[in-house]
Amino acid sequence: MRISNFELAQREKLVRASATVEWEDCEQPVREIYIETEESFSADISCNPHSFLVGCVIPAMHFGEKRVVLDAEICPSLKEGLETVMALMKEWSDGKYAPLTIEAKTSSAVYPSDSQRQAGLFLSGGIDSLAALRINKMVYPKEHPGHVKDCLLVHGFDIGGVIERGMKYHVFDRAKA
Structure with missing residues (x-):
């Protein structure tokens, strides 16, 4: 699975953070996935690649993907946490859900927060x-x-x-x- 084309856009009275998901090891169509909220909450939404990675890991495991490739940097703590979750999923599912390889550069920066x-x-x-x-x-x-x-x-x-x-x-x- 590849996750790319991260974008934050305003459409009418909604704000949408989106990314493109391309499947590599299964017969699923390319999809735009998104998080959308009302304009009044626009200050609280960002196009952080972490949210898309977290949202895609379990579906990727379910459909038998071998890896997730991100065209963005991720936090090393997030990567470690997801690897732990995937190991637990493997145990809980008697091996049905195999852990994926997460291929992304790790960031040394912390995402700043204004609030x-x-x-x-x-x-x-x-x-x-x-x-x-x-x-x-x-x-x-x-x-x-x-x-x-x-x-x-x-x-x-x-x-x-x-x-x-x-x-x-x-x-x-x-x-x-």
């Missing part, structure tokens, strides 16, 4: 993520850096995304509220 980092949560809208959010709110005081202040709700994860069954934007909009 202080804060905790976030991937919120699918299901009971597990809602329970995780509730526990976090009960355990961490608002001033603590571990207190969740932002949630990421992804269209197409649990809500919509299957074109044949309808995109269900009305359900997604209700979940955002």
Whole structure:
């Protein structure tokens, strides 16, 4: 798998970070993958190649890719963490998911942040993520850096995304509220 053509663009009232994914070892079409949000959140989105690598590793393992090649530098800690995750996936799947080789230059720089980092949560809208959010709110005081202040709700994860069954934007909009 190759991940390339990283781009941040504004389209109408949305901001989109995108990349191109080309499969090498399986019969999958070339795809543009993207992360998109409303214009009001444009200051919070960047076209960081890390997010695309993290999002592609498990699908690449699932479809039998041998490697992931990035046309960008990545953090050595991220690479090490993903190698650990892939080793665990191999064990948990009785060898069905073989670890990939990650081919990318490693960066010695740290991505700067103009604002202080804060905790976030991937919120699918299901009971597990809602329970995780509730526990976090009960355990961490608002001033603590571990207190969740932002949630990421992804269209197409649990809500919509299957074109044949309808995109269900009305359900997604209700979940955002």
